[in-house]
Amino acid sequence: MGWMRDESGLDKTAANHVALTPLSHLRRAAGLFADRDALVQGDRRYTYRQYHDRVSRLASALSSAGIGSGDVVATIIPNVIAQAEAHFGVPACGAVLNTINTRLDVSTIAYILDHGEAKLIMVDTQFLEVAEAAIAAMEGPAPRIIEVEDSASGYPASGRHTEYEAFIAAASPDFDWILPTDEWESISLNYTSGTTGRPKGVVCHHRGAYLMTIGTAVEWQLGEEIRYIAIVPLFHCNGWNHTWMLPIFGGTWVACRDISAKAIFDAIADEGVNRFGGAPIVLNLLVNARDEDRRAFDHTVRVLTAGAPPAPAILEGMSKMGFVVMQAYGLTETYGHVTECMWKPEWDDLPMDEKAAIMARQGIGFPILEDVKVVDSANNQITMDGVAQGEIVMRGNTVMKGYLKNPEATAEAFAGGYFHSGDIAVQHPDGYVQIADRAKDIIISGGENISSVEVEGVLMAHPAVSLCAVVAKPDDKWGEVPCAFVELKDGTSADEAELIAFVRERLAGFKTPKKVVFQELPKTSTGKIQKFELRGLAKAL
């Protein structure tokens, strides 16, 4: 039992504990896949935005019809759109979904409605007469009928009941979903089709349904052989939890004592490694590897990079070498990566430099994460315009319990029910987050904020630059000015004036480094450049 001697301040809070429910999936998809086909039925098709909207209306309509928490809503509907929507809309109003087999006889349906105590039933027109007969045969109170017509299939509405489309059209799409506070709450009631005796009502909970969906999602790719090289140190967020995950796939864990381009290329060529994670510095190693360290490979190698914002030029270099790179973002406090720059098919045809610029974004929330957003100092969502800056905050089940023996720091980190990352970012109109800087790495020059990440991204595009870092240098006139530290690639050359001119062509004058220093950059074991050391050097220049 993993209870430590002192677990004060390590309790469940809104920031680190969310009841598991499959409803989370649709909430996430409504933003993330807003314009993608979600539901198709003949000529009818709805996007995820519409799916979410219609489900919210259904929940709202049910609520207005007096359906409350724990009430049962039954359906007798074939696999048409209303049945899918009921799967989210019914639990979203706090109710329990009781889908009834469309082939059952009047007496059995009457038994189920009595036993389950359904307060409302959604019935496809094709099965309306059976449902009406069943309700007439009930002993207990009759549920209200909402009729689901399907004219295209030859089942126009009877006119005897409120029709589904009218029912939801009259409701608000702004209904606040009623999510479970305890994942043990019931989500569905399914009667077994016993061939003898009365059917039994199987009650399922939100937790199980959530785990079922995630488990199935994993299975959808099972069979692929996964061979992983452990580049991310396991002392850094437990190697992003990958070591704990590999057994799901029966994947192979390949050790990595020392991180070098040769070791990685050898593992890819000799061990068939097809997955790894690594900080951008690792990608940099590979892109700038010496010819004698490189190895040819003909399989796809997928790379997750995180730990610092990678420069677009490095991402472009990796793509050219045949790696499939996805950027992720997270912190030790979030078990590692909790956002990812998920690729969209519509970006496939962009020019390589535009692709690389997109790949440099930290992206959108991971399926397991409940929410990630960028907020201003008053904890309000910033404008998603790619310009306004704020702090990245998140909540969900993969947020730490808290800081050991430090309830004050824990409470501060979880202020307002979100974990505060300390990272400054913009959000693009599609919701993708892009880090501008660590709060402490922002350079303030003449009252203007300068993102060191932005300046570094430009410098990294220079053909001679292998690695760089930009920090604040104290300045009597401007307060601070950007100062660049640069490592050049072997066999290339560039001087200070050339690099300054290169940046000036591409950025506003005040963002251009006033000083460029050529030296090896101090790095942590996880490849993060130690900017606090460079700030010390810049101060002394």
Place this chain on the structure above:
Amino acid sequence: MGWMRDESGLDKTAANHVALTPLSHLRRAAGLFADRDALVQGDRRYTYRQYHDRVSRLASALSSAGIGSGDVVATIIPNVIAQAEAHFGVPACGAVLNTINTRLDVSTIAYILDHGEAKLIMVDTQFLEVAEAAIAAMEGPAPRIIEVEDSASGYPASGRHTEYEAFIAAASPDFDWILPTDEWESISLNYTSGTTGRPKGVVCHHRGAYLMTIGTAVEWQLGEEIRYIAIVPLFHCNGWNHTWMLPIFGGTWVACRDISAKAIFDAIADEGVNRFGGAPIVLNLLVNARDEDRRAFDHTVRVLTAGAPPAPAILEGMSKMGFVVMQAYGLTETYGHVTECMWKPEWDDLPMDEKAAIMARQGIGFPILEDVKVVDSANNQITMDGVAQGEIVMRGNTVMKGYLKNPEATAEAFAGGYFHSGDIAVQHPDGYVQIADRAKDIIISGGENISSVEVEGVLMAHPAVSLCAVVAKPDDKWGEVPCAFVELKDGTSADEAELIAFVRERLAGFKTPKKVVFQELPKTSTGKIQKFELRGLAKAL
């Protein structure tokens, strides 16, 4: 809030609730991927069986060394095998894993050891002197050192401490892992590498680590566009929960009012459907479709089949048409599928009929399921020889809460801490489950058990047979004898004598049907043949 009016008997029990922990993944992999490469480090490599064995020894050794629940075990190890093993072995003895950055200085390590109160520390020889100096600088009690040597990398053991391999070699591989009873228990302690001030100790729990691994596993395939047709009725286990899952991927849900070969082929060709689930009867429809209903398609379509044991001949037919079929098994009580016949690469080169015979197995437990096994009437695991029969039982988070307003039935179903399926099966030596029959469908002839599924499998291989069912017919001499009901394919013919001879060539005499009836079979809406009706017919013959 989904609390129903009456939730008596719907509490958490050992059968339906398991604390989430990534340790479950390795326990599963030890059986499932026993001989697959799990760990590789230069010339050293261990299979999953060995990985599990070594982890159990580590947990056992730690326990014998006085490490108890909630104690902290630290490591200063690069990404070599011992570090991976610590990720499972330390929590498996109930302790909390504190991986320390190998680059840290003496003073910081001393601070971490004091603050985290580590009782034992595993140290790679390369970092031994730093660790020793840190321990000397501690204020609190010194942790015991276990040294991890790496001679192959030039770091032979110092001789000053117990070496890791000797430590685990002396321990038992039969140690019972100490799993969390509450998933909020702590699994790891990770110090943030703050650039100013002392590092903070981030405490993570089993729940978060588990969800992180599953979430990442899902992500590993993200980007694939998933277009799903809803053939499984949503009133049957909520369509196996697929509707709730699709938003994870932004997948497309295509409606299906009536199930016909034409509708399915059209959805594949016109809507690009690439996934669906369906009972074997659906596969049967596709294999036997009329030419004018078929459509060409050039993408991969993955099919999950469940609901009844499919005949090998049908699985073979699907493969020939280019579908990738995986069989799964489950019940309404388990949210749908909880086992799957996961394909192993070593089966790739088998002849088609042997492949189909393997595909007809129900397979192994789903990642989300904690355990599935086949037991005798005393609840003991049967011999895994493909012959001994018992009942399939399972436990895990995707087992129902219970039966509504039926605590007695719930208690009976959960007897012994497992959900009892009522399905009779064998287990093959590799652990794959194969259903022999529903308990009530077994035919007992002259004291011998006959699996109706086995006889049906043989009949289905006859070129003229489209569908069949075998049930018991009362017999004065034998008690019961097999009686077959058969649907023939359009345009083919076969008579009773021919089919009986066909079976007799392939099975023992007592398993051969004594009577064959040609007629359309009665089916439920989910494609299950209604054997209770056929038993009535057989009785009257």
